[in-house]
Amino acid sequence: MSATPQGTLLLVDGLSMAFRAFFGLPVENFSTSTGTPTNAVYGFTTMLATLMRDREPTHVAVAFDLPGGTFRTERLPSYKGTRDATPPEFEPQVPLIREMLQALGVASVDKERYEADDLLATYARLGSEAGLRVLVVSGDRDTIQLVNDDVTLLYPRKGVSDLVEFTPDAVREKYGVAPGQYPDLAALVGETSDNLPGVPGVGPKTAAKWIGVYGGLEEILSQADDVPGKAGQSLRDHLDQVRLNRELNHLLTDLEVPLDLEALSYGGADAQAIHEMCDALQFRTLRDRLLPFVVGDAEAPAESRDEVEVVLEGAVDAVTALTGAVTLHVDGRTGADADAWAVGVFHGGEAWGIDLSSLTSAEEESLTGWLADATVPKTLHGAKDAWHSLAARGIELRGIVGDTQIAAFLVNPDQRGFDLDSVLQRYLGAVPSASAGGDELDLGLSTSPGLAAGERAAHVAALADLLDAEVESRGMSDLYADLEIPLVSVLARMEDAGIAVDTAHLDSLSDEALGRAALAAQDAYDAIGGDQVNLGSPKQLQEVLFERLGMPKTRKIKTGYSTDAGSLQELHAKRPHPFLEALLAHRDSTKLAQIIKGLASEVRADGRIHTTFSQTVAATGRLSSRDPNLQNIPIRTDEGHRIREAFVVGAEFETLVTADYSQIEMRIMAHLSGDEALIEAFRGGEDLHRFVGARVFGVEPEDVTPHMRSQVKAMSYGLAYGLSSFGLSKQLGLEVSQAQALMDDYFARFGAVRDYLKGVVAKAREDGYTETIFGRRRYMPDLSSTNRQRREIAERAALNAPIQGSAADLIKRAMLGVEDRLRDERLASRQVLQVHDELVVETAPGERDAVEAILREEMGGAADLAVPLDVNVGAGATWRAAGH
DNA sequence: ATCGTTACGTT
DNA sequence: GACGTACGTAACGATC
Structure with missing residues (x-):
């Protein structure tokens, strides 16, 4: 035994453990919404993370068998021949496991013509020679032979979480032989899973007895004639089989390894890769168990890692310093953070943390002035939340020029988890945060609110430098600075206003x-x-x-x-x-x-x-609404309408005005496709579905029946969602062939639409992302997935994203325009709701006509498209009445 | 208490 | 075998 191990080498048999995980966890409980099975990935990763956490290995490797034969099957083609074909749900998970290992920073190794066990055996030898403690994890009993004083085998008893520890003593107790003699015993008994028959009539007990009496397999074979009894005769009849078994179950310890021991040294996980994997596989709880493996200096972008020292001053001093130093340097980046208790500021390499409860009124006035100064540019993370916290104290937050939460969203809107800690993890590597104190409720005992805010402000500033560049490189700087950022304050005011x-x-x-x-x-x-x-x-x-x-x-x-x-x-x-x-x-x-x-x-x-609108949830760029969601209030039924009667104009106000775009997505499709026929329909101001119906059915517009119109309407809308003929047939109650004929007729008349829809997917596959009219991107890696279902889901999303996303951009532009006009014209009316293609404004007495005009102009003029943007406006005392 | 599943409301 | 985007909420029932 080595006197003092220099570390621990963890060696895992990848496929063997993946298989155990696969059969241990019901596949129907573990798959993504797109149907990718993930039970093996989940179970395997959980097991590995638990082992790594508990055993703290210094070196880790996972060995894999490769498809195709090995030297053992060359020797004996029937070796392992009885194994059932792997279930189809298992196979696609193997590359995912290897991807996950890469994200975790764990070496995965393989070698053609050799089994994973041979690699484990070789690495186990190398490890113990180097003075490492070795842990082998495998569900293959052949690995028992590797056990010695330096090497322990962890063998799954049930599933992958219940591992039994095989030390030399444990092996002796269970099998009655020393680990080194286990292959002798297995050769006699046989191994059904390897399709190696043993000596009939000889089980583990007899085999162990013989090994004890004769000393080992060689001795048993050379003295076979002396072995007594029926079992002895059986042995003599199967000598060749036993010799073959022993030859095959011997694991090689002298392979040339693909990576040397040093390369197995564990250096930590890649935060971004972990997030990407957990996003893709829809793992929620596992993410938190993997992130501890991320270390600060692992793969973080270089320029962002400037050490930031947070200097906490007493609140009084801090405010004094703030009004002096910071306002004088408005050209540089100022990171800020605010919650109900504190304000943090970072500027020019220094951070201030200000505990709001300890301010004198003069200090508070000074701080308030700084926060409300629109000429002092501030970057926050989740500026709208800060806006609300400050507003609750009567403080206005102005001069918001950046929001790292929104920037991170724009960079990759399909990710989830845009809270500060997650984004810091993703872009700056692990960052110790005063706010990340674990599960316990933060009572502010260990750290002051001011210190935490100052630290966050510093982090935000560092993040902003990095993310601004990311946004810029994706061509979204204008979208970010001129649309999303100004929208933050608009949404904040809308949420603050609420609806009566x-x-x-x-x-x-x-x-x-x-x-x-x-x-x-x-x-x-x-x-x-x-x-x-x-x-x-x-x-x-x-x-x-x-x-x-x-x-x-x-x-x-x-x-x-x-x-x-x-x-x-x-x-x-x-x-x-x-x-x-x-x-x-x-x-x-x-x-x-x-x-x-x-x-x-x-x-x-x-x-x-007071709902909450989020700018960083819907990957297409739409807003989302929650607590409550006011974007899914019923409308289709009479009862639904009556619910909308409950939303009313508030006291002191005169009426609700609602304005919605008519057929916004179809208009965008006309614009993007450049289809002359469709554009003509919109320019002529005709009833769109009647016009299209006339073309599709080859009749005069006045001869389009309501039935024809509704069929065409369903099809038109379906197109922008990637509707198939199957889906259309189901919706219209037609045969698939009839639905297909309808679509063919449609495309015969509106060919540019078909070309556009095809082209948008092809371009997205090539570029890796889709783009809206205003440059909003959505990355779509699944467009080149080999999994058809996954790919087709991505194709429909790619079809829809530019259309839905452009509509989202449009109404956001309109909201900025409306807000500016209401302010510039000194109106007291205010926007209160947005429902994707609809804006609701609560108008002050006497302002109704002005508001209606503003809505028409700003919504209708939100972009210059090839088609006009029609806006319907209504007014009434309730949302329902306004909507008529 | 938490999580996954199912169902259903809007655009 | 699946077959229309994007969301948020609630209830149930299994699991911890």
């Missing part, structure tokens, strides 16, 4: 919906003779529908068969049943009741709902 709610109306709607839900539930129970089912449980519904009622099976889902509205309607057409009707009615009513309850719970003390 008629809570009494909401309550009465809720009572109605709950009443209808109860009636429908009763109908449902009557229809099946009892209430032994929770109508809100898809699982229980499946039992009722497909087992108790023996209904025909619907669309297959993970947990059985779907009970969604579409499936239930199809079912009802095939096999009418009162339960189905009652269930659908119940769903409808409970959904409405749920929406109403959700809204009511969000009404604040001012009688208004």
